[in-house]
Amino acid sequence: MLQITCPWCGEREGIEFHCHGEAHIARPENSAEMSDAEWGDYVFFRKNPKGVHYERWTHDAGCRRWFNAIRHTVSDEFIAVYKPGEAIPELPEKYRDPASNRTGAPQSKETK
Secondary structure (H helix, E strand, O other): OOEEEEOOOEEEEHHHOEEEEEOOOOOOOOHHHOOHHHHHHHHHOOOOOOOEEEEEEEOOOOOOOEEEEEEEOOOOOEEEEEOOOOOOOOOOHHHOEOOOOEOOOOOOHHHO
């Protein structure tokens, strides 16, 4: 059975949770100036990596709160969970991309 750690309630069975997709997606600042195709890309297209992925989750059968998780999509391993607004945790060395020496963490506006 998959066990997921809620940042508020602790470890619970996976059936209590629901994934809501990719985390850390910033709304475009110039949305009124975007073409329909650009807006469609923002609304509908998300990353679907084989490996580390940053996701939004809710603990539906528990506290019903939102949280973020870093999950490996191949092994289904939860690498870290953290509350919204908290800093993105550093990835353990074994999950970092050796080719680019990057952590794979979403970039803020300042680092793009």
